[in-house]
Amino acid sequence: MTPTRIAVIGLGSMGLGMATSLLHAGFEVAGYDVVTANAERLAAAGGRIAATPAEAASGAAAVVCVVVNAAQTEAVLFGPDGCAAAMKSGAVFISCATMAPDVVRGLAARLEAQGQHYLDAPISGGAARAAEGKLTILASGSAAAFATARPALDAMAATLHELGDAPGVGAGFKMVNQLLAGVHIAAACEAVAFGASLGLDLRKLYEVITGSAGNSWMFENRVPHILDADYTPRSAVNIFTKDLGIVLDMARAAPLSVPMAGSALQLFLMTAAAGMGRDDDASVARLFAMISGIDLPDGK
Template sequence: MDSTEETRPPRAGVIGLGSMGLGMALSLRRAGFTVAGYDVVPAAVERFAAGGGRGAALPAEAAAGADVVVSVVVNAAQTEAVLFGPGGVAEAMPEGSVFVSSATMDPAVARRLAARLEATGRLYLDAPISGGAARAMKGELTVMASGSPAAFAKAHAALDAMAVKVHELGDEPGIGASFKMINQLLAGVHIAAAGEAIALAAKLGLDLRRVYEVITGSAGNSWMFENRVPHVLEGDYRPLSAIEIFVKDLGIIQDMARAERFPAPLAAAALQMYLASAGLGFGRDDDASVARTYALLSGATLPEPKGT
């Protein structure tokens, strides 16, 4: 390795420049990485370029020469396409580089994708994320990661740039995905419960802002109640996290639970409310829209929605 190679800034490719991926890509830039970014939406690439990044026309272009490729797509199918589909990153990544997969997926699929990539001489880190768009922009995410020691070592600087807390959960891909699914079970149930509670309060004719004030200082509060109910109070259902996310994630949880012969009735009931919300046309709206579904079913009146 010559001295130029030794002293060059680390290189990263980011695939998926949505609400989370954009913040992660910009956090990498602030940490001194040279970053190329790709998204299927050209406007997202343009936003990243306006922030000083380099746009790419294909995932493979973003991955070429990268030390680390961070994939911030929605699901396993998209992750597989990013890796092995036309214009995918697997062949473009240098041998020994690491693919950091942040999509929420079935742990068995994470293991399969990891084995397929690692057979080519590249590394795979199973690294789902939590924290939301605002924390992504600040480089303050939580990462639930698992993979080989070599994968962790290669991804270390990038993880430090994007996250305030990196949980190293094991040396096999799939463990991180399992932890994320436990988080999603709780998150999905808690959001549905918050929607149920605030819609019932509306049906009872209570002052909803006083309900929020009282409950957030009481034992029944949850992080999701405190975070999502303001969306309902403002009638603001812009998709910070969409209903369809929990249609997907709670569906995965049901599949996992069935395979393990494990009862998951609360997750199943919450899934039905997200499915109903999607059926009513709220699928791409914020997941707080589950409260609107309760309201429509019961005749409760919530604050009028703004344009979504």
């Protein structure tokens, strides 16, 4: 029996991991990335490199799109050599980028009008979990989109949340998660700076807080980067200027005041403005240190 073909567009750390999970599950994977070096990593893992998104999508049962934002997703679908014109009828586009629900609904309507399916499927979990096929996927879409996507989803996800029967709902849940994640990173950095200003032992502080009611998933995950003075980007400051920017745009449109997200966005923007946009998002702690002269660990 010929293995089912899946296309993966966007082969950064997340997309490559997801493509690898699909290969391990027995799928034939055709991949595309604008960066040739990224595409070559797929070939090394056993996948096939396509020259365009359209070529990758041709003959595929599902197209998994793991790019950075709405503009890239639109280009992958409807730009020159885009997937929409090449996908076979009844195939599903699994869209993983973080986007506003309204944008998702617009892209889905355009694709579905021509006889293909759209699954709104933002992801959560880092590159390691992507490579293990253990992501969390926040999905919504038609029953047909779910049915067509399910074998690929099962290969990529440990937890599949089925959140509704229309695209846009998954995106809404993802944006709430990003609001909290961004606020908690900013708060973790502020709290470490505050503790440093009091002269507290910061490793002891980590131990105390992670066992107390002040803990968050982000505090526990990001503060070790500060303690080790390691700002190699696992997730970059610019991800949160983007995602909290979407949250603030959505809230302004509602209208709803979201002062916690607003303050967090300003801290990420200040950090990016200070030249650290591509560094790890825990760099917000270095912004506090720059401004106030407190001492953070130097990693030595």
